Amino acid sequence: MPLEREHQLFEDTLLSVLENADDDCEIVAVHNGSYEDPFELAGELALVTARSSNLVDQVRDAFDSTTAPLVQILTSGTKVHPQWLDSAIESFDEDTVAAIVPQQQRDRRRGNAAGWNDTSARLCQPVDTQTGSIDGFFLGGVVIRRHLLKDLLEAVAPAMNHPIAVAYAFGGLLRRSGWSIRVAKGFEVDCSKSVTFEDASDFDRGQLLGSIQAHLFSSNHVPSLGSSMMTAVFGESSVGEALGMAKHRNRLAATRRAIDVACVATPDEVARRTRIQSVPVEAPFRRAA
DSSP states (O other): OBOOSOHHHHHHHHHHHHHHOOTTOOOEEEESSOOOOTTOOTTTSEEEEOSSSOHHHHHHHHHTTOOSSEEEOOOTTOBOOTTTTHHHHHHTTSTTEEEEEOOOOOBTTTTBOSEEEOOSSOSSEEEOTTSSOOSEEOSSSOEEEHHHHHHHHHHBOTTOOOHHHHHHHHHHHHHHTTOEEEEOTTOOOBOTTOOOOOOOOSHHHHHHHHHHHHHHHOGGGSOOHHHHHHHHHHSSOOHHHHHHHHTGGGGHHHHHHHBOTTSSOOHHHHHHHHHHHTSOTTSOOOOOO
């Protein structure tokens, strides 16, 4: 649970989790040094001091305090209910599932969404996750395999720390490596008061996301200027964002340096690693004659 700005919303989330978490949950609260733990909760959870109040920085700095195989990120203001993780955990029975996103109706007025899709005219378009499939997740509410979160944090350089860009890179890296990202029926959290990060539709957004898409999947997947201009006129993007996507190649070299596509293991690599680890110590490998 990252403390981004508002202490009261952070404490609302903290109280909600403490009231509803099972005994086998690890609870990790991370802040930038500004939280003084007035309720003396250090004995019930891990309190981590991060380098800044940036959401991505806080996830990075809290990661080493986690040991459970699945990690959920709950942004300040989010509230949960009893057994809220049950349906999400069940979804990981399928070995190729990397992350599970809650069923969340998008609040268009606040820009709040749990997942996103790429369209023919816009990249990382927030969607209502109650209505269908998704291409990726935002960093609030998602449950992800810990070993994959580790790979993703290693793949994306710390200098790239805008939550939108990082969420977009994470989703692309997982899909490129053969993993699936799904919405779990019955998996819900209350995000009505959660802190949301700014997602301004501007030139920088279009150029950065376009360069990420081109780096991971080639420039042919970046929306054309014509289609993105139509969305700028009638949809949720802007002329600046459309022009940014058209100029994405100018940022491609920097994006290639910031994102290492070789860091994320494929499902086959993870399965092979698991098989090797499961060999009993009492039965050593035999060398060929």
